[in-house]
Structures are given as C-alpha cells and as structure tokens.
Amino acid sequence: MAKGAKAPKGKKITLNVAKNCIKITFDGRKRLDLSKMGITTFPKCILRLNDVDELDLSRNMIRKIPDSISKFQNLRWLDLHSNYIDKLPESIGQMTSLLFLNVSNNKLTTNGLPVELNQLKNIRTMNLGLNHLDSVPTTLGALKDLHEVGLNDNLLNSIPVSISKLPKLKKLNIKRNPFPKPEESDTFIDSIKRLENLYLVEEKDLCPACLRKCQHTRDKLNKIKSTALTTAPRKAIFSNLVSPNSMAKESQEDWR
Template identity: 90%
Template sequence: MAKGTKAPKGKKITLSVAKNCIKVTFDGRKRLDLSKMGITTFPKCILRLNDVDELDLSRNLIRKIPESISKFQNLRWLDLHSNYIDKLPESIGQMTGLLLLNVSNNKLTSNGLPVELNQLKNLRTINLGLNHLDSVPTTLGALKELHEVGLHDNLISSIPVSISKLPKLKKLNTKRNPFPKPEESEAFIDSIKRLENLYLVEEKDLCAGCLRKCQVARDKLNKIKNTALTAPKKAIFSSLVSPNSMAKESQEDWR
C-alpha cells in the first residue's frame, strides 16, 4: 500500500442492520448471520442481541474477538471461519453451552488457543483447520462430548493420545499436516490404530451383510498398513490419517 494511503474501512454494522440479519432456523433457533459483510472489527452493538442461539461472523476481515463475546451465554453455535483471527479470548471458556465452534481458515497459532477451551464441556464439533497450529492443544482431551475434530492444513506433526481416547469421537480430519513417515514414529502409528477402532455404530447393530462389508474394508486397510510398514519409502501413510472421516473441505459441511 502506498505511503499516505488509508486502509479501506470495513462495513459499519449498526444495531438496526444486525436486527435485520437475524434469521430463524428450521428448528426454531435464532441465528444472527453477519457473514460476508466486509466487517473488519467485531461490532460491539451486537452484544445487545446476546439472546441469539447462533452467531455467524464468517468470511469477514475480523482480526480480534473481544473478551465481551462471553455475553452470548445462550450461544450454541459460533462460526468465525475465514477471518484473520490470531488469538481466541480466554472468556470463550465461559460459553459453556457451545455445541459447535468453527475457527478454521484464520491465523491461529497454538499459543493463540486459551486453556479455557477445556471448559466447553458440551462442545461436539470443533474445526481448527487451515490455521498455523504446530501442535494439538491437550485441552481437547478434556472435551468428552466431542464428535468431530478438524485439524487439517496445519503444521501438526503428532496427535496426542488423549485425542484418540475421546469416547464419542467419530470424525477426525488431519489431512495435509507434516506428519512423520510411518517408520519414524511408532507412537504415531499406535495412535492411528486406536482411532481405527472407532465405529459410527456398534457391530451388534449391523446386519450380517453390512458387517461383512465392514470386515472386508478393515482387511484392506490392514493390508495397506502392513505394506506401509514393510516398504517405508512409499509415502502412502497420508491415507491413514483420518479413519472414519467423511469431512469435506467445504466449510459449510462443518456447520
């Protein structure tokens, strides 16, 4: 930008504008949708609408989320993806009703994730993909209700054992991270083995035909894994990173 040129100002959000952006979802929830509006700073006026159930500030130019966001005590769904956020406020831990938190495609580093995340005991889905994380926050291991975890497109080299032991985990997306080669990390292989034991349904609930299909698929996966261990130079381990993951790159699929 040339010297003396002012940076473009983002769109100003007034209380009136925000009220007009409240929608009612199919299940009767109130969603404040301020996505794709060119917002550069968190609009403080929306704190007066803190009775909404869902808040969407995605696809904007926001760099900082204030501590006052904790005033949204009824919030179950918070979408902040595709902004320029490098740090989450500590007060986010007070939003204990959150079921979904999407902060993918931002500028977050591991230091930008507060330990207070471990207070979100009801959280079921968290997407931290497309950031600058070089490690997985161990606080996630305390979130026993987690069903889906997105860690794709970061700088992560290992997955903590606590993540693989999450009792309700069904989807783990760790694609496009600099994981070590299979022969370089036995511990990492062991963690993947534990994740491979995840089922969307219990075996007893499957019909005989479906159970056979699952067993055939597992046999194929084991064959690929054994091939990777005996032929370490062949880089095929990436296909084993996210067992049971149906996650797509589209951000809409994380809602």
C-alpha cells in the same frame, strides 16, 4: 498487508442492520447471520442481541474477537471461519452452552488457543483446520462430548494421545499436516492416520428402520464373503481341444 498500510475500512454494522440479519432456523432457533459482510472489526452493537442461539461472522476480515463475546451465554453455534483471527479470547471458556465452534481458515497459532477451551464441556464439533497450529493443547482431551475435530492443514507433527482417547470421537480430520514418514513414525501416528475422516456409527445413534437396514446389509456382506472363501475357483474346460490352438494348426492348409 504491507507494513504501514492502513487496514481496509469495513462495512459498519448498526443495531438495525444486525436485527434485520436475524433468521429463524428450521428448528426454531434464532441465528444472527453477518457472514460475507465485509466486516473488519467485531461489531459491539450485536452484544445487545445476546439472546440469539447462533452467531455467524464467517468470511469477513475480522482480526480480533473481544472478551465481551462471552455475553452470548445462550450461544450454541459460533462460526468464525475465514477471517484473520490470530487469537481467541480466554473468555470463550465461559460460553459453556456451545455445541459447535468453527474457527478454521484463520491465523491461529498454538499460543492463540486459550487453555480455557477445556471449559467447553458440551462442545461436540470443533474445527481448527487451515490455521498455523504446530501442536494441539492436551487440554482438549478434557472435552469428553467431542464428536468431530478438524485439525487439517496445520503444522502438526503429532497428535496428543488424549485426543485419540476421546470417548465419543467419530470424525478426526488431520489431512495435510507434516507428520513423520511412516518408517519414522510410531504406532500411535499410524493408528491415528487410519482414523482420519473415519465415521463410526453406534447402534444407539440409529433409528430402528436404519438399524435394521444396516444389519441386513452387514449380514448380506458376510454371506457373500463366506461364499467367496468356501467356493473353489472354476477352471475353463476345453473338452475337444488338446491345446487352445490345436484346431487352428490342423486347418492352416485349408485356410490358405
């Protein structure tokens, strides 16, 4: 936006409009869906609906999230992706029920990530991709229940060791960051790149039927692999030929 230009006037969200945007999810939770509404400022009226379980404000033009968002104490799912947010409020650390936080595709810098994020002890998925982060707070390593972390499309040249040691980490997306070239990087960066987009499944996460299927497939692959290693390659046999073209040579005159 050009300097001095007025910010676009967004759609005004009233309490009645917000109430009509509450949906019930397939598992019976209440989701307030205000995505793609052309909102430019956080609608304060929705604070009166703070008993919802999920809040979707994605794909709008919101620039600032107020401290009052912490009033959503029951919130488990918060989606703010694709806005113009450059800073998260410190009060977000008080939303300890959060399991999912998506703030990708915004204007966040490292300074815009409050230390209080480390208070989200129950968080399982955090997407910080498509921002302007040049480093990752080591305090994120305190979030022991994190399963998925999105850090793609930022300005990162390293990843804290504390992130790689998260005990429940299953997916780490660090694509399209200016990491050092392989010959310049240490073994940690090399190993962390191998983790990129890696899904790890533990036996306890699978139902009995799926576990049996995975074990059967694994045994089948191991059998094929062992067979390939022990079986000598077969050679082609030309019992009647001195060389592949010997008969052709002998019959050249006949063909002519």
